[in-house]
Amino acid sequence: MSGLIIDDISMTFQLPGGGSVEALKNINLDIKEGELMSVLGPSGCGKTTLLNILAGFLAPTSGHSRLGEDVVTGPHPARGMVFQKGALFEWMSVSDNIGFGPKMKGTPQAEIDKIVEELLDIVGLQEFSKKMIYELSGGMQQRVALARCLANEPDVVLMDEPLGALDALTREKMQALVLKLWKETGKTIILITHSVEEALLLGERLLVMAPRPGRVHKEYRLPFAEIGAGADLREVKKHPDFGPKRDEILNMIWDMEEEIMGRKEG
Amino acid sequence: MLEEVGELIVTTLWMAIGITGIFLLYVAIAASCAFVAKLILQGRKKEEGFNSLKTVTFGDESSVSANRLASVLGVIAIFLLWGIATGSKFAPPILPGPHQGVATFEYTAVNAAGQSDTGTVFVHTHEEGDTPTLTEIGAADGFAVDDVVQVKVRRSKLLKAQNNDEGGKEDGFRVTHINSQPIEADQTVDYDGGSLKMTKKGSLSIAPYPGMTMEALYLPPPEQVWSTFLDLNANGYQNVGLWENVFWSLSRVVIGFALGALFGIPLGFAMGLNGWLRGWFDPLVEFMRPVPPLALIPLIIIWFGIWEQGKISLLFLASLWIMTIAARAGVSGVNISKVHAAYSLGASKSQLLRKVILPNSLPEIFTGARVAMGVCWGTVVAAELVAAEKGAGKMIIAASKFQLTDIVIVGIIIIGIIGYGIDILMRKAENRLIPWKGKG
Ligand SMILES: Nc1ncnc2c1ncn2[C@@H]1O[C@H](COP(=O)(O)OP(=O)(O)OP(=O)(O)O)[C@@H](O)[C@H]1O
Numbered sequence A: 001m002s003g004l005i006i007d008d009i010s011m012t013f014q015l016p017g018g019g020s021v022e023a024l025k026n027i028n029l030d031i032k033e034g035e036l037m038s039v040l041g042p043s044g045c046g047k048t049t050l051l052n053i054l055a056g057f058l059a060p061t062s063g064h065s066r067l068g069e070d071v072v073t074g075p076h077p078a079r080g081m082v083f084q085k086g087a088l089f090e091w092m093s094v095s096d097n098i099g100f101g102p103k104m105k106g107t108p109q110a111e112i113d114k115i116v117e118e119l120l121d122i123v124g125l126q127e128f129s130k131k132m133i134y135e136l137s138g139g140m141q142q143r144v145a146l147a148r149c150l151a152n153e154p155d156v157v158l159m160d161e162p163l164g165a166l167d168a169l170t171r172e173k174m175q176a177l178v179l180k181l182w183k184e185t186g187k188t189i190i191l192i193t194h195s196v197e198e199a200l201l202l203g204e205r206l207l208v209m210a211p212r213p214g215r216v217h218k219e220y221r222l223p224f225a226e227i228g229a230g231a232d233l234r235e236v237k238k239h240p241d242f243g244p245k246r247d248e249i250l251n252m253i254w255d256m257e258e259e260i261m262g263r264k265e266g
Numbered sequence B: 001m002l003e004e005v006g007e008l009i010v011t012t013l014w015m016a017i018g019i020t021g022i023f024l025l026y027v028a029i030a031a032s033c034a035f036v037a038k039l040i041l042q043g044r045k046k047e048e049g050f051n052s053l054k055t056v057t058f059g060d061e062s063s064v065s066a067n068r069l070a071s072v073l074g075v076i077a078i079f080l081l082w083g084i085a086t087g088s089k090f091a092p093p094i095l096p097g098p099h100q101g102v103a104t105f106e107y108t109a110v111n112a113a114g115q116s117d118t119g120t121v122f123v124h125t126h127e128e129g130d131t132p133t134l135t136e137i138g139a140a141d142g143f144a145v146d147d148v149v150q151v152k153v154r155r156s157k158l159l160k161a162q163n164n165d166e167g168g169k170e171d172g173f174r175v176t177h178i179n180s181q182p183i184e185a186d187q188t189v190d191y192d193g194g195s196l197k198m199t200k201k202g203s204l205s206i207a208p209y210p211g212m213t214m215e216a217l218y219l220p221p222p223e224q225v226w227s228t229f230l231d232l233n234a235n236g237y238q239n240v241g242l243w244e245n246v247f248w249s250l251s252r253v254v255i256g257f258a259l260g261a262l263f264g265i266p267l268g269f270a271m272g273l274n275g276w277l278r279g280w281f282d283p284l285v286e287f288m289r290p291v292p293p294l295a296l297i298p299l300i301i302i303w304f305g306i307w308e309q310g311k312i313s314l315l316f317l318a319s320l321w322i323m324t325i326a327a328r329a330g331v332s333g334v335n336i337s338k339v340h341a342a343y344s345l346g347a348s349k350s351q352l353l354r355k356v357i358l359p360n361s362l363p364e365i366f367t368g369a370r371v372a373m374g375v376c377w378g379t380v381v382a383a384e385l386v387a388a389e390k391g392a393g394k395m396i397i398a399a400s401k402f403q404l405t406d407i408v409i410v411g412i413i414i415i416g417i418i419g420y421g422i423d424i425l426m427r428k429a430e431n432r433l434i435p436w437k438g439k440g
């Protein structure tokens, strides 16, 4: 295992009308092994594009990324992805979804069963192993998605707004779960979110991106994830630094949004 | 040309009026049944479940479920209308039936000598196949001799009353009155069992009252269709059993459809997964899709003859494009996140195809299969109408040549029921095999 390196990545989409969008411009990042990084930014600043490039679904127009020595050229089990929704296989039971990755690798069924059982235990879905996906609530489905990704033992877990569709309470529980998994497995995690609080809680490192062209605007090192991994998340929010940081970042994003709106109107 | 178009428009307008009439009648019956049902069911327990708690139902399609009572009554109403229209024994006699039995009228004739006398005509109106016991004619008291006439129900009969009269062949002999009403050539006079018209030559065209119910030739009453069904069930028609006919039609459909699915689904997948193959087959598929299978029948007969090969080829072609397009739609309907997720989890292309794309496109494929089965069933019957040894369509067309309307109707009902049955089975299979449909 080793870190994820993003080397001068740019991405320009050619539009069918003839124009082009600079979704990303000269992104350089060095993500250490075991790092928990959250990414924030106004809509359209290229977060999803960046994650898709890291996952290997898109090739950047220039630059490259690599995991250790392996240059990213396509999807690979070492880089797992948790989607916002719609990526689970409805025609399979919860266990079959979780066991999908190992099964593709040809792992013996007995071993798969063991992995699945362990993960069901971790995400708290022991009783639902035989249920079909559509019989689960949104929060449960995201836990399955998380478990499915982890079953494959990826080095890096990429998450694009994994909790975006959940209600506040479920979301809080899932945040705690992500922190717990991060602490226990020591995986590198990159998590995109629209919630500033979530970014603060789930980021040792927090990246704020700016749009047009998509670029890194500011980076933070934060203590909250480390604290939250062993404590109640609500306690973390009472930390004296939490409120000020939240307001600072909120204002930053607000300013960017206003700039975009202004530019559009102008 | 312009004239024909004008005629077409007039015909269309008449049809619109006719359809409106029938439709209004049926809707009126439906509405009155609804009213009566509501009165009867008032005070009974209300429907339960979530839907009963919805306050917005009008416009919320999901809260509208088919009222089973209405379905049953609707079917009964059709049978009732059918029975009434055909004068069935089991329907209330709302429409008067045709005259049957004996009716009499008197005619007055004048002979060559200028004398007049009256004779009686006994008209025996009877069903086809019956042999009525005819009235015995007594000795005549004058030169006009009584007549006995046999007429089939709803038919007419020409009677030359003077033929058996004394001096009836002489010039000047003619019939002047019917039941004391004067009559001349081309005039029509009613008698108590119908009407009669005098022809130019002085004969009487006797037409017993035909009634307002339909003749079995056009539409037999339900009980006759039922007994025909029992007869067909036991004895078959033209040495082929009823169910043998149905079996052959069904086998063709199943084989043709299976072949279509066997080749169409992989073709659709190929088109959904490969740009070259999509480009290669797109023009062909898009061209063949709108060509109705029936238009291919002549070609198929020329190429493959009228035997099984021809019909199965036709059904293969009927289902092939539908299944191809369904499978292609199934592939393009895969949520891209699922594909990305599968690759990220280490799936190979063939694993992706088998574990993700195939199951994900099953709902589309099933929808296509239902459509294809319907089309195949319709096509096989039509193909058998054109040429076949055995089959439901063949039975209908053979019977129609002898105007055996009851067999035709039995055939139509069986075809409808089986088509409906196929669809119900497919839907049941769908619910069992792809319970996740619409829940992705
Ligand atoms: N396939 C594409 N073709 C053309 N333009 C694209 C494509 N995908 C993304 N873009 C453009 O690239 C920019 C970045 O998109 P991206 O989806 O990465 O934003 P995002 O930060 O994830 O936004 P959100 O927070 O709304 O998810 C946007 O301006 C978008 O319009």
Ligand SMILES: [Mg+2]
Pocket: A047, A048, A049, A160
């Ligand atoms: Mg996005």
